[in-house]
Amino acid sequence: MTAPVSFVRDDIRAMTAYHVADVPEGFIKLDAMESPCHPFAGDASLMAQWQETLAQAALNLYPNPAASGLQQALRDAFQIPDAAQIALGNGSDELIQFITLLTAKAGATMLAVEPSFVMYKHNAALFGMNYVGVPLNEDFTLNLPAVLTAIETHNPALVFIAYPNNPTGVCFKREEVEAVIRTAKGIVVVDEAYGAFSHDSFLPQAGSIANLVVMRTVSKIGFAGIRIGYAAGCAKIMNELAKILPPYNMNQLSLATAKFAMRHFDRINANILILKQEREQMLKELSAIGRLKAYPSEANFITLHVPDAQILFETMKQAKILIKKLHGAHPLLEQCVRITVGSPEQNDAVLAVLRRTYSS
Ligand SMILES: *Cc1c(COP(=O)(O)O)cnc(C)c1O
Numbered sequence: 001m002t003a004p005v006s007f008v009r010d011d012i013r014a015m016t017a018y019h020v021a022d023v024p025e026g027f028i029k030l031d032a033m034e035s036p037c038h039p040f041a042g043d044a045s046l047m048a049q050w051q052e053t054l055a056q057a058a059l060n061l062y063p064n065p066a067a068s069g070l071q072q073a074l075r076d077a078f079q080i081p082d083a084a085q086i087a088l089g090n091g092s093d094e095l096i097q098f099i100t101l102l103t104a105k106a107g108a109t110m111l112a113v114e115p116s117f118v119m120y121k122h123n124a125a126l127f128g129m130n131y132v133g134v135p136l137n138e139d140f141t142l143n144l145p146a147v148l149t150a151i152e153t154h155n156p157a158l159v160f161i162a163y164p165n166n167p168t169g170v171c172f173k174r175e176e177v178e179a180v181i182r183t184a185k186g187i188v189v190v191d192e193a194y195g196a197f198s199h200d201s202f203l204p205q206a207g208s209i210a211n212l213v214v215m216r217t218v219s220k221i222g223f224a225g226i227r228i229g230y231a232a233g234c235a236k237i238m239n240e241l242a243k244i245l246p247p248y249n250m251n252q253l254s255l256a257t258a259k260f261a262m263r264h265f266d267r268i269n270a271n272i273l274i275l276k277q278e279r280e281q282m283l284k285e286l287s288a289i290g291r292l293k294a295y296p297s298e299a300n301f302i303t304l305h306v307p308d309a310q311i312l313f314e315t316m317k318q319a320k321i322l323i324k325k326l327h328g329a330h331p332l333l334e335q336c337v338r339i340t341v342g343s344p345e346q347n348d349a350v351l352a353v354l355r356r357t358y359s360s
Helices: 044-055 070-078 092-103 118-126 144-154 174-183 235-244 252-263 265-287 309-318 344-358
Strands: 085-089 109-114 130-135 158-162 187-191 212-217 229-233 301-305 336-340
Touching (some): 044 252, 070 085, 070 252, 092 118, 092 158, 092 187, 109 118, 109 144, 118 130, 130 144, 158 174, 174 187, 265 301, 265 344, 309 336
Parallel strands (some): 109 130, 109 158
Antiparallel strands (some): 085 229, 301 336
């Protein structure tokens, strides 16, 4: 008799699941770029208003993401151009999945740089696309000639550029990304998951460049728990995407929370500003520690090259701090770790371990 599991696609059976770290009690969690605190913490009145908003959410009704008012709230908060059409996703992860599905014709190619967000390549495999990964330079800058050559050689249907990049934190040069968008005939997704922490954005161009889709998320600015991402681009492409997105992919509680958050964006912005200041302070302190190298970051995390990533990971763990070990994920990430920028107290705890480990 054939085992039921043998009917599952062989390529999926050969995959390993995305590992979500399980965090012991009392640990400082700095592995996934989450915000250190609840976005409305410390403001009792705001908290009460939000709870009232949630209490009024229509739990008995299917959500209507298009008519929820969130799209307009996002336009207002982030000055998304009128020319752009917006799609909402259950996290930008879901949008990556459906944009990939949209272009996954037989024989089509996805192109991304490496190392970058692992979900791009994963989705290419999931939907049977060819995948071309172009290595970054050793300092994690874009190897533009190599990228342009690869685009001309493979004519990708879909290009993903994380701007700033994850897991490196480096933001590529704007002119280089413009050259990629200009050269590619297919759709170029500029993934601005960390856009709020960066000096630059392609959001103002959304809707006016035919092959550009700008993708963002509220996950890294305090709302990883509500799973809301959005993409903005020209109607021609976004109309096609709308055909395949599940009609009820968002939930009423998340929609209500996100709308509420956009109305109180000054509060969220204040949190972003604190994290940016903390990042700059950390980079300064890190530059004084001899045996490690911190890469420049425009995100809410810092990538470090250290003498031994595994030992640092274990040492942090003993200090009840969970960080991300990048070593082993890509040759360019040898002996690298990635640490989320947290609260001032959490960052002090990280710096104390680093100083103790590497100042000799
Ligand atoms: C975190 C991250 C995402 C996923 O964000 P969600 O909206 O939480 O799904 C997408 N792209 C990059 C580059 C990220 O780092």
